[in-house]
Amino acid sequence: AEFKNMMVKEREDYIKQRERLGGKYDLVKLETQKASKRVFGTKAAIESVLKKFKGMVDKELNLILEIERRERAIEFFAHIIDEAKKWLEKLNSFSQYCNTLTQELNQDIQHKKLEKKGIKPFVHEIKPDLLTDWTPTVEPQDFLMWMENEKQMNIVKFAEMRIGEVKDILMEYGNSLEKVKEIKEKRIDDILRELSKDEKMEYIGLLDGIAAPLWQYDQGIVSGRYKTTNIYL
Structure with missing residues (x-):
């Protein structure tokens, strides 16, 4: 002007x-x-x-x-x-x-955090060290390079998209981060293998206590005593 x-x-x-x-x-x-x-x-x-x-x-x-x-x-x-x-x-x-x-x-x-806090009978959540309230550090230039290389798109075209399309691309970029992929690809067997012997025994004790009411049943009939012989984790 x-x-x-x-x-x-x-x-x-x-x-x-x-x-x-x-x-x-x-x-x-x-x-x-x-x-x-x-x-x-x-x-x-x-x-x-x-x-x-x-x-x-x-x-x-x-x-x-x-x-x-x-x-x-x-x-x-x-x-x-x-x-x-x-x-x-x-x-x-x-x-x-x-x-x-x-x-x-x-x-x-x-919403997901509240869901996890809900009471779940006979369930104990294992939360390994990598599942923390981690917020990734993203440099704008890294995101722009990812869009150019993966989407053949620049910020000008990105700014013209609808809100639903913008969300899809942001989610796709987030899921492409190495730390996110590491967490998403983690399986329960991998987590259990990484536990020390003491941690495994601690979880077994917790699970045994949670499931104690079930141990009184034998084929649907109350036996009046525990039937626990072995617990496998």
Whole structure:
């Protein structure tokens, strides 16, 4: 906007100069008439007037060119400003998408945490060290490179997408992180193998205590005593 305003001001200045120059043509015309009526030195006088006239024409031509340049510059900057406003609107919408998705994903996380806190008879959750409240550190440049390499997409195209498409791509990128893949690919057998002997015995004791009410049954009939012989983890 600043450059556009500067071009407008310069154009107006050149237009005023051209208007002032227009009044001088009549003076040159009068000088030409006077020179043609002279008895002596007519040729020299006319050549002098013509030289002055040519200088005025050249100056006006230069002013016309400068005015035209400013006109084109004003049109160019107006186009740039219009495009910038459009992209600003798109980026503002994209920012709102991101805020909405952040709230939605946080709600999903809280919902899953509440589900885990629910009472589950005969169930004990094993939470290995890698399953912590870990938040990945993501550099914007890494995400942009991933989009370019995996999706053949830049941030401009990304900002034009619908909120559902944005969510899908963000989730796909999150799932592509090595730490996330490590956690998702972890199996219960892998976790149990990593437990120390003391940890295994601790879990066996916990599970035995949780399942104690079931040990009193033998083929659906209450036997009145525990039937535990071996427990396998």
